[in-house]
Amino acid sequence: xxxxxxxxxxxxxxxxxxxxxxxxxxxxxxxxxxxxxxxxxxxxxxxxxxxxxxxxxxxxxxxxxxxxxxxxxxxxxxxxxxxxxxxxxxxxxxxxxxxxxxxxxxxxxxxxxxxxxxxxxxxxxxxxxxxxxxxxxxxxxxxxxxxxxxxxxxxxxxxxxxxxxxxxxxxxxxxxxxxxxxxxxxxxxxxxxxxxxxxxxxxxxxxxxxxxxx
Amino acid sequence: xxxxxxxxxxxxxxxxxxxxxxxxxxxxxxxxxxxxxxxxxxxxxxxxxxxxxxxxxxxxxxxxxxxxxxxxxxxxxxxxxxxxxxxxxxxxxxxxxxxxxxxxxxxxxxxxxxxxxxxxxxxxxxxxxxxxxxxxxxxxxxxxxxxxxxxxxxxxxxxxxxxxxxxxxxxxxxxxxxxxxxxxxxxxxxxxxxxxxxxxxxxxxxxxxxxxxx
Numbered sequence: 001x002x003x004x005x006x007x008x009x010x011x012x013x014x015x016x017x018x019x020x021x022x023x024x025x026x027x028x029x030x031x032x033x034x035x036x037x038x039x040x041x042x043x044x045x046x047x048x049x050x051x052x053x054x055x056x057x058x059x060x061x062x063x064x065x066x067x068x069x070x071x072x073x074x075x076x077x078x079x080x081x082x083x084x085x086x087x088x089x090x091x092x093x094x095x096x097x098x099x100x101x102x103x104x105x106x107x108x109x110x111x112x113x114x115x116x117x118x119x120x121x122x123x124x125x126x127x128x129x130x131x132x133x134x135x136x137x138x139x140x141x142x143x144x145x146x147x148x149x150x151x152x153x154x155x156x157x158x159x160x161x162x163x164x165x166x167x168x169x170x171x172x173x174x175x176x177x178x179x180x181x182x183x184x185x186x187x188x189x190x191x192x193x194x195x196x197x198x199x200x201x202x203x204x205x206x207x208x209x210x211x212x213x214x
Numbered sequence: 215x216x217x218x219x220x221x222x223x224x225x226x227x228x229x230x231x232x233x234x235x236x237x238x239x240x241x242x243x244x245x246x247x248x249x250x251x252x253x254x255x256x257x258x259x260x261x262x263x264x265x266x267x268x269x270x271x272x273x274x275x276x277x278x279x280x281x282x283x284x285x286x287x288x289x290x291x292x293x294x295x296x297x298x299x300x301x302x303x304x305x306x307x308x309x310x311x312x313x314x315x316x317x318x319x320x321x322x323x324x325x326x327x328x329x330x331x332x333x334x335x336x337x338x339x340x341x342x343x344x345x346x347x348x349x350x351x352x353x354x355x356x357x358x359x360x361x362x363x364x365x366x367x368x369x370x371x372x373x374x375x376x377x378x379x380x381x382x383x384x385x386x387x388x389x390x391x392x393x394x395x396x397x398x399x400x401x402x403x404x405x406x407x408x409x410x411x412x413x414x415x416x417x418x419x420x421x422x423x424x425x426x427x428x
Contacts (some may be wrong), residue, residue: 085298088299
């Protein structure tokens with residue numbers, strides 16, 4: 001029973017690690033679509049969301065089977081319930097990537113973000129991909145020490161979000177209202193993406209150490 | 215065992231209904247703070263979020279106790295897991311109300327939204343409160359027929375969100391970039407609030423009927 005439980009939980013964590021790959025890849029491609037106004041890449045991100053949703057539904061169903069068959073208690077129970085929350089966070093990360101892709105598609109063939117702030121989004125995209133990879137590693141290794149880089153990256157994302165917001169709010173902003181709104185929403189999507197990744201990682205760390213991260 | 219399970223699940227649903235009250239009240243007050251630039255009301259919404267977070271943590275802990283002690287299967291298991299998701303949605307609704315309150319606070323003593331679009335936010339606030347009440351009724355009565363009004367209200371909210379977005383994006387928008395960004399973010403907070411309420415209600419309906427709503 002115990003052995004079966006561990007194997008099923010490991011399989012669940014493996015699926016969550018796959019989801020980290022999907023979410024990171026979606027945000028990486030969405031960023032590419034955004035910066036190059038590439039409609040095909042944007043459409044690809046939007047289309048592949050159904051794969052993410054399908055994988056999420058399937059992992060959730062696996063978690064329910066574990067709960068029903070193994071009736072875990074204490075830490076084992078919390079591990080399965082945490083996995084359910086991880087899946088919800090990762091599905092939302094996938095959805096946020098499609099939101100970025102939709103803005104690229106709406107402005108195509110123009111680039112949605114002015115050259116002046118493109119560098120911010122390039123950096124946000126890189127951080128989003130790295131956060132997904134680091135979250136995957138935390139999920140697989142259950143190693144709380146891997147969390148440090150995640151918090152550095154999350155803070156870097158927040159700082160970029162604040163800087164972009166300040167640029168848009170600056171009276172010297174010269175790119176008009178439509179672009180200001182696009183930039184604000186895009187920046188928020190990246191920041192939320194990072195928040196969800198960190199929520200997943202912190203949940204793993206909490207289980208490993210019993211210490212709440214934030 | 216069966217009787218104890220029902221009683222514990224009912225208590226959980228009662229707590230979720232209370233959370234609907236808290237979330238609805240938070241968004242109602244946040245709207246009042248927004249339209250009247252009332253700093254005290256805005257601060258109240260932000261302060262009371264800790265009550266919502268506390269109630270959520272306590273309900274989640276109750277759900278884990280039910281899973282551990284009763285080891286429910288099939289529909290009973292899905293009911294408890296659904297409750298966990300409801301709690302997450304309702305916590306997010308409370309957080310979105312604080313986001314609205316924070317924008318009011320940031321612009322105080324000015325009113326964050328121009329008089330021209332204040333009516334939209336008044337209506338969005340009323341719909342948000344009504345959605346919270348209807349969701350509470352669905353949670354308590356487990357009655358799928360109560361869902362019709364929820365979908366009407368959700369569509370009305372989406373339509374208001376689209377109309378506001380069109381106004382902000384219109385070349386004739388005369389209130390500047392900062393206000394455009396505020397209006398866009400505020401509108402999105404209300405729309406997301408409605409989405410989460412409908413997610414809770416649809417989950418109840420799915421359990422009662424086996425039919426997915428969207």
